[in-house]
Amino acid sequence: MPYTSEDCLFCKIVAGTVPADVVHRDEHVVAFRDINPQAPTHVLVIPRRHVENLGALAEYPEELADVVALGASVAEEAGLEAGFRMVANAGELAGQTVFHAHLHVLGGRRMAWPPG
Numbered sequence: 001m002p003y004t005s006e007d008c009l010f011c012k013i014v015a016g017t018v019p020a021d022v023v024h025r026d027e028h029v030v031a032f033r034d035i036n037p038q039a040p041t042h043v044l045v046i047p048r049r050h051v052e053n054l055g056a057l058a059e060y061p062e063e064l065a066d067v068v069a070l071g072a073s074v075a076e077e078a079g080l081e082a083g084f085r086m087v088a089n090a091g092e093l094a095g096q097t098v099f100h101a102h103l104h105v106l107g108g109r110r111m112a113w114p115p116g
């Protein structure tokens, strides 16, 4: 699988050809605000590498660790120590709509369980 996919929205955000409210970018990962936020803080953390979902990123453990670590630091930056949620939808039945791995970081309100 090539590092980027031509017709992928999140690859375009990584490349900067589609605008996003980017909160962090470095060598392996990019974090930006979700366009349709489901909580007061809703940030997506993605690897620069194009893979279909977060599980597939396990092939690249350093990049997977960077995604999770950035998720935690985004939550800390946002002052979410009282609680936050990291979510990774995998597959259409789970509600995945963008097939480039991403971790949702949600917080700033009480979360329900089980998720819908």
Ligand code: AMP
Binding pocket: 009, 018, 020, 032, 033, 034, 035, 036, 037, 044, 088, 089, 095, 096, 097, 098, 099
């Ligand atoms: P998922 O449904 O888990 O695949 O999550 C995809 C997320 O991407 C959704 O929460 C969308 O609101 C979000 N999204 C889609 N397009 C954009 C965009 N251009 N900028 C930021 N977030 C986006």
Ligand code: ZN
Binding pocket: 004, 005, 008, 009, 010, 011, 012, 049, 050, 051, 099, 100
């Ligand atoms: Zn992509």
